[in-house]
Amino acid sequence: MSKVIPLSPSRFAGRGWRRPNNFSFALATAIAPLAAVEVGQAALSMPLAFIQRDDHWSLAAVLGLLPGQNLYVDRNGAWLARYVPAALRGYPFMIGVQANGEPVLCVDEASGLVTKGPEGEPFFDENGALSPGVAPVAAFLTETARSETQLMYACDLLVRAGVVEVWPITIQKDDGAQQVTGLYRIAEAALNGLDDTTHAELRRSGVLGVAYAQLLSMGNLAQLGQLAQARAQSEAAERARAEVKPMITLPEDSTIDWDWSKIGR
Known part of the structure; x- marks a missing residue:
């Protein structure tokens, strides 16, 4: 379980952190904004x-x-896609929002990457400023957060224009079909049917590229399905191996001498 808290000298001065060497931390991340x-x-x-x-x-x-499932991370923590979302590249750091709405740099204290002592890279230098290892991560995440806000604005415009609809995705499980909920896509017919005024407004706002990118990306759903099938087959094979019992159980006493000449006679 994560424990995301603001990064402050009062709590983290004299402590260190380590960079993740794989993406195991994202095994349960099904959605990345x-x-x-x-x-x-x-x-x-x-x-x-x-x-x-x-x-x-x-x-x-x-x-x-499925909730808590990341098909792009294998059992060894390797990332399987060509691109890694920016939200995952700054871990264990992330940008949070204070009560006054201002952004604040946070760290996941339960990540296993934060040390109790000075081991690893320091969070702060001797003057209480962000260390040379943390400062570029903070700058990257701050810029990413700004860009996320811009994308939210674009998505809100597309929704208000009436060109976003429920994305009906059904997956087959052992206990039957299950509908994936909470995901939406561009309604291509609605997009193509926009009146000239609305279409021009979206074009001037620069959000049409977002709509076309989402439409293009839906072709990757088949690849995601293949990854899901491969994982299900791998897990089924592991369960089958675990259920196989040895035909002969040898005695625990390894001092017994076996007369192999009589085996099979």
Whole structure:
């Protein structure tokens, strides 16, 4: 379980952190909200879907088809897609929002990457400023957060224009079919049927590219389905191996001498 708290000298001075060496921390991340600057690259690697976040809409990378499932991370923590969403590249750091609405740099204290002593890289220098290892991560995440806000604005415009609809995705499980909920897509017919005025407004706002990127990305859903099938087969094979019992159980006493000449006679 994560424990995301603001990064402050009072709590983290004299402590250190380590960079993750794989993506095991994202094994349970099924959805990764995107920033505007990464939509094009993400659309070429994975399905993108509109999601509702509080009172706003955003575009997110779909990493799994079930809650707590990330099909782009294998059992060894390796990332299987060509692109890694920016939201995962700054871990264990992330940008939070203070009560006054201002952004604040946070760290997941339960990540296993934060040390209790000075081991690893320091969070702060001797003057209480962000260390040379943390400062670039903070700058990257701050810019990403700004870009996420821009994308939220674009998604809100598309929703208000009436061109976003429920994305009906059904997956087959052992106990029957299950509908994936909470994901939305561009309604292509509605987009093509926009009146000239609304279409021009969306074009001037620069949000049509987001709509087309989402439409393009839906072709990656088949790849996600293949990854799901491969994982299910692998897990089934592991269960089968675990259920296989040895035909002969040798005695625990390894001092017994076996007369192999009489075996089979």
